[in-house]
Amino acid sequence: MNKIYFPIIIAIAVAVGLLLGSKLNSFSNSDFLAKNSKKNKLNKLIDFIDREYVDDINTDSIVDLTVNGILENLDPHSVYINKKDLQGVTESMKGDFVGIGVNFYIYKDTVAVIKPIQNGPSEKAGIKAGDRILFADNSQLFNKKIQNDSLFSKLKGEKGSKVDITIYRKATNQKLKIKVTRDVVPIKSVDIALKVSDRIGYIKINRFAETTYDEFHKALLSLKREGIKELVIDMRDNGGGYLEIAVQIADDLLKDKELVVKTKNKKEEKTKHLLLQKEILKTGKYLS
Numbered sequence: 528m529n530k531i532y533f534p535i536i537i538a539i540a541v542a543v544g545l546l547l548g549s550k551l552n553s554f555s556n557s558d559f560l561a562k563n564s565k566k567n568k569l570n571k572l573i574d575f576i577d578r579e580y581v582d583d584i585n586t587d588s589i590v591d592l593t594v595n596g597i598l599e600n601l602d603p604h605s606v607y608i609n610k611k612d613l614q615g616v617t618e619s620m621k622g623d624f625v626g627i628g629v630n631f632y633i634y635k636d637t638v639a640v641i642k643p644i645q646n647g648p649s650e651k652a653g654i655k656a657g658d659r660i661l662f663a664d665n666s667q668l669f670n671k672k673i674q675n676d677s678l679f680s681k682l683k684g685e686k687g688s689k690v691d692i693t694i695y696r697k698a699t700n701q702k703l704k705i706k707v708t709r710d711v712v713p714i715k716s717v718d719i720a721l722k723v724s725d726r727i728g729y730i731k732i733n734r735f736a737e738t739t740y741d742e743f744h745k746a747l748l749s750l751k752r753e754g755i756k757e758l759v760i761d762m763r764d765n766g767g768g769y770l771e772i773a774v775q776i777a778d779d780l781l782k783d784k785e786l787v788v789k790t791k792n793k794k795e796e797k798t799k800h801l802l803l804q805k806e807i808l809k810t811g812k813y814l815s
Contacts, residue, residue, distance in 0.1 A: 569593065573589055573590065573593075576589065591607070591609045594607045595607050604767070620734070620736045620737060620768055620769065621714075621736065621737055622713065622714055622716070622736045622737045622738035622739075623711050623712060623713045623714055623738075624683065624711075624712055624714065625683060625684065625685065625686045625709055625710065625711055625712070626648075626679075626682055626683040626684070626709055626712055627647070627648050627649045627654075627682050627683075627690065627692065627707045627709060627712075628643060628644040628647025628648045628649045628650065628710070628712040629641075629642070629643050629644065629647070629649045629654060629660075629682075630642050630643075630644065631660070634659075636669060636670050636671065636672070637659045637660075637661075637668075637669045637670075638659065638660040638668050638669070638678065639657070639658075639659055639660075640654060640655070640656055640657065640658045640659070640660065640694075641656060642656040643655070643656070644712055644713075647710070647712050648707050648708055648709060648710045648712070649692075649707055652692075652705050652706065652707045652708070653705055654692065654694065654705060654707070655696065657696070657697060657698065658694040658695070658696050659694060659695040659696075659697070660692060660693070660694055661693045661694060661695055661702070662691070662692070662693035663681040663682055663690055663691075663692060663693075664681075664690055664691050666681050668681065683709070684709045685709065686709060686710055686711060687708065687709065687710070688708070688709050689706055689707065689708050689709070690706075690707055690709065691704055691705075691706055691707075692704070692705050692706075692707050693705075713738070714736065714738075715733075715742065716732055716733055716734050716735070716736050716738060716739035716742050716743070717730060717731065717732055717733075717739070717742040717743055717746050718731040718732075718733055719731040719761075720746030720747075720749065720750060721750075722750055722753050722754075722755055723759070725754070726754075726755060726756045726757050727755060727756075727757045727758070727759060728747075728750035728751075728753075728755035728757070728758045728759070729758075729759045729761065730743065730746055730747065730750070730758065730759070730760050730761065731760075731761040731762075731763075732760060732761070732762055732765055732776075733764065733765055733766075734765060734766055734767070734768045735765070735767060735768030735769050735770075735772040735773045735776075736768050736769065736772065737769070737772070739768065739769075739772050739776070740772050740775040740776055743776050743779070744776075744779060747779060758780070770788070774787050774788060
């Protein structure tokens, strides 16, 4: 009789041991956040989800969401740029890119040209506002849910490379194939610079990129030659950019040696003052 029950007792003991082990392991995993430093919590949590969650998870997307959530709680000016969007942001801040040179939007699953960039490759080749881009070489661009990064890769390329753009022109009901030679396309930061009255000039700036100050300074000098005494700077919808570029622009408007901006760290150490040192437009006069 002992011979009959002994294996059963051993089996029950093993089962109980496995059950307790799994419970202890589960408790240990759920309690790991409390036993690790704050700096390690995020890494531990992502590793835990990657290892234990029932479905496959893109941990990169978790990191992006987590970082964005953290930064949103800091202030409205701190943002995280993920790897996918970095190239576009870098190009925007650089002030130019290599491509076919069109502004476009997606209209009913078709790439619609808003307008070709002035003196850009597409304008020179004959592409017009309103044209629908159907193909880039042999790649179909209509009736497909194509992502922007994939679309950009079809239209951008190396300087001097050629691409056959097939378009539909609704105005003449024509389907045309146009060869476009990719080239450097400037991205303007100053949208408008004009004289609105005898005394007042108007300049609209859409970003603070590498070329913004040069564009602004050129426009301002031109307006001063037209006799303006006051200036309106329109920065509605300006997405920001390089701090030093904004300081350079302020340098053209404020008095010499005036403080523009001050930066400091959390402990109030390494305070940095950016002071103006240039003459103002070489005229000795200031704009209000």
